[in-house]
Amino acid sequence: xxxxxxxxxxxxxxxxxxxxxxxxxxxxxxxxxxxxxxxxxxxxxxxxxxxxxxxxxxxxxxxxxxxxxxxxxxxxxxxxxxxxxxxxxxxxxxxxxxxxxxxxxxxxxxxxxxxxxxxxxxxxxxxxxxxxxxxxxxxxxxxxxxxxxxxxxxxxxxxxxxxxxxxxxxxxxxxxxxxxxxxxxxxxxxxxxxxxxxxxxxxxxxxxxxxxxxxxxxxxxxxxxxxxxxxxxxxxxxxxxxxxxxxxxxxxxxxxx
Amino acid sequence: xxxxxxxxxxxxxxxxxxxxxxxxxxxxxxxxxxxxxxxxxxxxxxxxxxxxxxxxxxxxxxxxxxxxxxxxxxxxxxxxxxxxxxxxxxxxxxxxxxxxxxxxxxxxxxxxxxxxxxxxxxxxxxxxxxxxxxxxxxxxxxxxxxxxxxxxxxxxxxxxxxxxxxxxxxxxxxxxxxxxxxxxxxxxxxxxxxxxxxxxxxxxxxxxxxxxxxxxxxxxxxxxxxxxxxxxxxxxxxxxxxxxxxxxxxxxxxxxxxxxxxxxxxxxxxxxxxxxxxxxxxxxxxxxxxxxxxxxxxxxxxxxxxxxxxxxxxxxxxxxxxxxxxxxxxxxxxxxxxxxxxxxxxxxxxxxxxxxxxxxxxxxxxxxxxxxxxxxxxxxxxxxxxxxxxxxxxxxxxxxxxxxxxxxxxxxxxxxxxxxxxxxxxxxxxxxxxxxxxxxxxxxxxxxxxxxxxxxxxxxxxxxxxxxxxxxxxxxxxxxxxxxxxxxxxxxxxxxxxxxxxxxxxxxxxxxxxxxxxxxxxxxxxxxxxxxxxxxxxxxxxxxxxxxxxxxxxxxxxxxxxxxxxxxxxxxxxxxxxxxxxx
Numbered sequence: 001x002x003x004x005x006x007x008x009x010x011x012x013x014x015x016x017x018x019x020x021x022x023x024x025x026x027x028x029x030x031x032x033x034x035x036x037x038x039x040x041x042x043x044x045x046x047x048x049x050x051x052x053x054x055x056x057x058x059x060x061x062x063x064x065x066x067x068x069x070x071x072x073x074x075x076x077x078x079x080x081x082x083x084x085x086x087x088x089x090x091x092x093x094x095x096x097x098x099x100x101x102x103x104x105x106x107x108x109x110x111x112x113x114x115x116x117x118x119x120x121x122x123x124x125x126x127x128x129x130x131x132x133x134x135x136x137x138x139x140x141x142x143x144x145x146x147x148x149x150x151x152x153x154x155x156x157x158x159x160x161x162x163x164x165x166x167x168x169x170x171x172x173x174x175x176x177x178x179x180x181x182x183x184x185x186x187x188x189x190x191x192x193x194x195x196x197x198x199x200x201x202x203x204x205x206x207x208x209x210x211x212x213x214x215x216x217x218x219x220x221x222x223x224x225x226x227x228x229x230x231x232x233x234x235x236x237x238x239x240x241x242x243x244x245x246x247x248x249x250x251x252x253x254x255x256x257x
Numbered sequence: 258x259x260x261x262x263x264x265x266x267x268x269x270x271x272x273x274x275x276x277x278x279x280x281x282x283x284x285x286x287x288x289x290x291x292x293x294x295x296x297x298x299x300x301x302x303x304x305x306x307x308x309x310x311x312x313x314x315x316x317x318x319x320x321x322x323x324x325x326x327x328x329x330x331x332x333x334x335x336x337x338x339x340x341x342x343x344x345x346x347x348x349x350x351x352x353x354x355x356x357x358x359x360x361x362x363x364x365x366x367x368x369x370x371x372x373x374x375x376x377x378x379x380x381x382x383x384x385x386x387x388x389x390x391x392x393x394x395x396x397x398x399x400x401x402x403x404x405x406x407x408x409x410x411x412x413x414x415x416x417x418x419x420x421x422x423x424x425x426x427x428x429x430x431x432x433x434x435x436x437x438x439x440x441x442x443x444x445x446x447x448x449x450x451x452x453x454x455x456x457x458x459x460x461x462x463x464x465x466x467x468x469x470x471x472x473x474x475x476x477x478x479x480x481x482x483x484x485x486x487x488x489x490x491x492x493x494x495x496x497x498x499x500x501x502x503x504x505x506x507x508x509x510x511x512x513x514x515x516x517x518x519x520x521x522x523x524x525x526x527x528x529x530x531x532x533x534x535x536x537x538x539x540x541x542x543x544x545x546x547x548x549x550x551x552x553x554x555x556x557x558x559x560x561x562x563x564x565x566x567x568x569x570x571x572x573x574x575x576x577x578x579x580x581x582x583x584x585x586x587x588x589x590x591x592x593x594x595x596x597x598x599x600x601x602x603x604x605x606x607x608x609x610x611x612x613x614x615x616x617x618x619x620x621x622x623x624x625x626x627x628x629x630x631x632x633x634x635x636x637x638x639x640x641x642x643x644x645x646x647x648x649x650x651x652x653x654x655x656x657x658x659x660x661x662x663x664x665x666x667x668x669x670x671x672x673x674x675x676x677x678x679x680x681x682x683x684x685x686x687x688x689x690x691x692x693x694x695x696x697x698x699x700x701x702x703x704x705x706x707x708x709x710x711x712x713x714x715x716x717x718x719x720x721x722x723x724x725x726x727x728x729x730x731x732x733x734x735x736x737x738x739x740x741x742x743x744x745x746x747x748x749x750x751x752x753x754x755x756x757x758x759x760x761x762x763x764x765x766x767x768x769x770x771x772x773x774x775x776x777x778x779x780x781x782x783x784x785x786x787x788x789x790x791x792x793x794x795x796x797x798x799x800x801x802x803x804x805x806x807x808x809x810x811x812x813x814x815x816x817x818x819x820x821x822x823x824x825x826x827x828x829x830x831x832x833x834x835x836x837x838x839x840x
Contacts, residue, residue, distance in 0.1 A: 065738050082590065091744035102739035106757050115753055116743035168743060 016041045016076050016172055016203050017062060023070035024057055024227075031057045032068065033227040041171075044204045046214040049224035050250060055207045058224065059174050062205065063094045076171055092120060095165030099177040101157045103149035103164070109136070110145045113164045121168065128167065135163035139193050155186030162193055173197065175206035211254065215239055223247050280341060289360040300360060307368045314371050318378070325374050329367045333357055384811070397803055409805045410812055413796045417812075420558010420787045429549070430561060433479035437568075440468045448834060473572055478539070480565065482551040485544030489537055498529040554706035558787035560816070566713065566778040566788065571771050573714045578721025583751065584669030585726055591662025601653035608646025669722070676719035681777060685784045688712025709781050717774050724766050728759035761835045768828030772821045789813060 017039035024032035031054045039045050047055045060066040061073060064080050064087045073080045075090045104112050113135070114128035121128075136142045139159040141152075149157055158178055165173060175194065179187040191213050198204055198217045208214060214221055214235060221238040223231040223246075231244045242248050290300050314322035332349075336357045339349035356366045387404025389395075392412035400406050410417070419430055446452060447462030468475070506525040510517050517525075543549045557565060610616050615629025630643035660667040676684070692708040703711075732755055740750040760767075782791035793809045796802050 063742055065741060088744050088746060091742060094742075096739075096742040098735060098739065098742075100733075100735050102733075102735035104736065104739070104754050104758075106761070116745055119749050119753070120744045120746075164743070 014041045015039065017205065018074040019058075019062075019071070020073075021071040022058070022061060022068045022073060024054075024061060024066060024068045031227050032061070034071065035224075035227075035229055037222065037229065037232075039172075039203060039205060041203055042201050043220065044198045044202075044218050045206070045220050045222060046218035047205065047207045047222045047224060048209075048211075048214060048250070049230075053224040054227040055224045056176055057227075059176055059205055059207050062172075062174060063091050063096055065096075088120075092168065093170050094172045094174060095168055095170035096174045096176065097158070097161050097165055097178045099180050101149070101154070101161045101181070103157055103161055105149050108146055108148055109141075109152070109160050112149065112160060113167050116164070116168050131169075132163065132167050135166050136160075138196070139163050140189070153186060154182045155189045158182060158186075158190045159193055162190070162197075166197075172203045172205070175204065175208065177207050177209065179208065179210055209254075211239075223250065225250070300364075303361060303364045303368070307364045307371075310368060310371050314374070318374075321374050321378060322371065325370050326367070329370060332366075333363060383807075395802055395805065397800075405808050405811075406805055407808060409796065409802045409808050413792075413799075413802060413809075416559055416787075416792045416796055417789070417809075418559045419561045420792050421556050422552070422558065422561070423556070426552060429479050429482075429552075433476060436468075436475060436479070437472070440465050440472065443468070448831075450834070453834075469572075473569060476565065476568065478543070478549055480552065480557065480561075481554055482549040483540040483543045484551040485540045489541060490534070495530055495533055498533060499526065502526070502529045553704065555704050557706065559792045560789050562781075562786060562788040562791075563775070563778055566710070566781065567771070567775040569710055570713045570717050570774050570778070573710075574718035574721050574774075575767075577714065577718035579725050579756070581669045581673055581718060581722035582725035582729060584665045585673065585722065586729060587663065587665040587669070589663060589665055591657075591660065592664060593662060594657055597653055597657065597662060601649050605646045605649045608649065609644070613643050613646060673719045673722050676715055677723070679716075681713070681716050682780050682783060684712045684716050685709055685781060689784050705784070705786065709784065709786060713774075713778070713781070717770070721767070721770060724763060724770060725759065727766070728763040729755060731762050732758050761832075764828050764832045764835065768825055771828075772824050775820060775824070776817060789816070 015038050017037065019035055019037045022032050022035045023030065035054075035058055037045075037058075047059065049055045057066055061068045061080075062075060068080075076093050078086050078090050080086060080090060103109075104115070107115065110129060110132060113132040114125065117123045117128040117131070118125060133142060133145065136145055139162055141156050141159055144152055144156060144160070149160065152160065162178075178194070179190050182190060187210070191210060194204070194206070194213065195217055206213075206218075216235075218235050221233055221235050222229055223233075223238070223242075223244070225246050231238070231242065231247045233243070237243075238247070239251065242251060289296075291297055311322065311326060315326075332352050335349045336353045339345040340353060345353070357363045382404070384405050384407075387401060388407055389401055389404065390407045392408035394400060395406045395408045395412055415424070419427075422430065443461050443465035447458050447460075447465055449458070452458030453462070503526055506517075506522075613629075613631050615632065631640065634640040634643050656662065656667055660670075679687075688708040688711055689705055692703045692711070696703060736754055736758065737750070740754045745753070778788060779790040781788050782794065785791075787795060790813070793806075793813060796809060797804065797806050
């Protein structure tokens with residue numbers, strides 16, 4: 001199985017995520033075996049793959065929640081290195097939404113959202129709260145601002161998490177299985193928000209198991225297995241004419257149950 | 258338990274340990290007596306024991322035993338009646354739930370009541386009936402010997418409260434006590450549910466919090482006083498202090514623990530000079546107005562010293578413990594081997610050259626004793642010891658192997674583990690005896706008080722560190738990741754997200770640690786400090802109060818118990834209040 005290469009051609013200015021030959025080891029286990037990916041500004045990319053294929057590891061490498069040991073990752077023109085200044089600069093521009101929401105349980109929804117803008121972007125509280133309210137309205141829960149996360153449903157918590165990421169005004173959004181921990185009837189409210197964001201022109205990299213969402217929203221679908229990218233394709237071709245045997249097997253397993 | 262009286266058409270669902278309106282003898286026996294062979298034997302033994310004590314007491318002290326038995330019997334009858342006819346009133350329901358909820362507990366209640374009667378009657382006779390309360394009646398010549406002489410507490414109040422401190426300082430001790438009580442009161446008012454959300458409540462809370470942070474300094478000014486010697490500013494202290502603070506900041510910055518901007522850099526650099534100048538100004542003013550003349554800390558004693566230990570040690574060791582815990586978990590870039598090994602090899606060679614083989618050529622005289630350890634060694638063991646510089650590569654190797662050159666982690670782990678492996682009393686003796694070794698030769702030495710404070714703080718902070726580490730580990734990884742993903746820096750992450758959650762989890766164990774520190778401070782009596790225990794020993798040895806140990810130890814018991822209860826009550830209150838955000 002060979003990894004599909006994007007090729008070493010020069011990157012364009014519009015390429016906001018550039019990953020070149022990224023390797024990642026957990027001890028002796030190689031989780032990423034030379035991954036190459038370029039994402040343009042405004043593009044929506046969905047990463048699919050069986051569990052253990054390295055897709056979460058890959059997306060977490062993009063904001064240095066995991067450290068890659070080899071290869072280069074350049075986000076918005078800044079390379080991720082050991083330099084803490086680069087890391088914090090990149091994290092400011094990259095918002096992330098987690099599977100388990102990871103809201104801060106001891107802070108109200110409003111404080112959850114405004115903590116980073118006030119302390120990282122150095123905004124005034126008024127400005128942060130104004131923008132936070134705007135985003136809470138956009139994700140449909142402005143009335144929950146003064147509650148604590150534990151008082152909200154899972155879908156509402158995930159929408160707060162999205163609002164928290166967006167209030168930092170990131171250029172890139174990473175979604176790490178944002179609907180996997182939700183009850184079925186709450187999945188759609190989160191997917192609606194994500195669809196809305198994709199239409200609004202955000203650069204999105206999403207790991208998800210929502211095939212409908214991937215088919216409808218993604219501009220490219222990346223299929224990973226065993227720490228490598230197996231196939232990169234448009235949604236239509238990916239679902240209808242997959243080129244790779246592994247992809248066909250994967251699709252037959254998830255679509256025929 | 259309130260649902261017992263509501264019966265339906267269905268057959269009663271019998272829960273273990275509860276009665277039902279439809280009393281079922283089979284279930285009752287199964288639940289209480291015949292459930293298992295062990296239970297049967299247990300109930301039989303308990304019955305025999307209780308009956309034995311009852312019969313014995315009815316013979317020995319009939320009136321008391323009959324009263325206890327009577328009250329118990331009324332309680333049991335009331336409970337049974339209330340249970341069978343659903344006629345429970347508040348008292349019988351309480352009795353059913355707390356005293357008589359099964360046969361075993363019915364028996365245990367009677368047994369314990371009888372035993373308590375024996376203990377309390379003796380205490381009552383000694384402490385109240387036969388006791389004297391006048392300080393004049395405490396002398397061995399006039400004393401009563403079958404009762405307590407409580408007068409000693411009043412007669413020896415000075416030693417008990419402040420030890421050897423002269424009476425001219427009473428006003429300052431009272432002033433300090435009032436200040437601490439005022440802080441406590443403000444904290445209490447500021448955190449009441451009815452006031453905590455109001456502006457005034459917030460203000461009071463802020464004042465109190467600031468006061469608590471400053472309380473070691475306030476206490477120092479009140480109790481130790483301020484000595485003033487010209488010149489107003491000692492430039493050596495000023496520069497060395499600034500250099501140390503700046504160096505710490507630089508190291509933290511280098512290891513990427515903190516990030517710096519012009520404002521924070523200026524704040525760090527100016528922190529020492531500003532506090533130093535403030536300190537000197539206060540000292541100058543107080544010296545000229547003769548408000549807080551210096552008191553030798555070794556004069557403090559009694560309850561005062563015990564309380565000072567508790568406050569100082571707890572307030573000092575808490576932040577140190579947090580830092581040690583953070584250090585132990587610090588994931589910083591280690592010192593690389595290519596930097597460490599050359600230094601280690603050079604040091605080893607230098608040690609072998611100068612110390613083992615006694616060559617001082619080229620080394621400054623104060624660094625070299627000019628003793629050839631190898632040549633002067635008299636046997637094999639000394640010869641091996643003379644090769645001590647070879648330990649340097651060994652230490653370097655194990656440091657790199659165990660900690661990957663992570664200096665912060667190595668320091669914290671070694672500090673915590675070594676200190677936790679030493680008994681407190683050993684540490685206190687070491688603090689007093691060995692403190693002079695660590696001080697410059699020309700200094701006047703550390704007073705015993707400060708030596709003990711240092712030793713005790715080191716001890717407590719290593720325990721606090723492990724508590725805090727437990728709290729930090731209890732925070733889910735997702736919280737760290739969410740903070741990281743938002744671009745929040747390490748300090749802010751701990752300040753706003755991790756520590757608030759961790760400390761809330763830590764309230765019960767921390768309260769335990771505070772109480773433990775307070776009580777264990779009685780050990781300082783063994784190293785010659787006259788704290789509450791020490792002054793009690795001194796009072797007992799005094800010819801006027803010779804042998805009045807029981808009264809004093811009872812007093813001590815009550816005092817320690819009261820303070821510990823207040824702390825644990827306060828921690829429960831704190832816990833209840835801090836749970837607000839978590840549903």
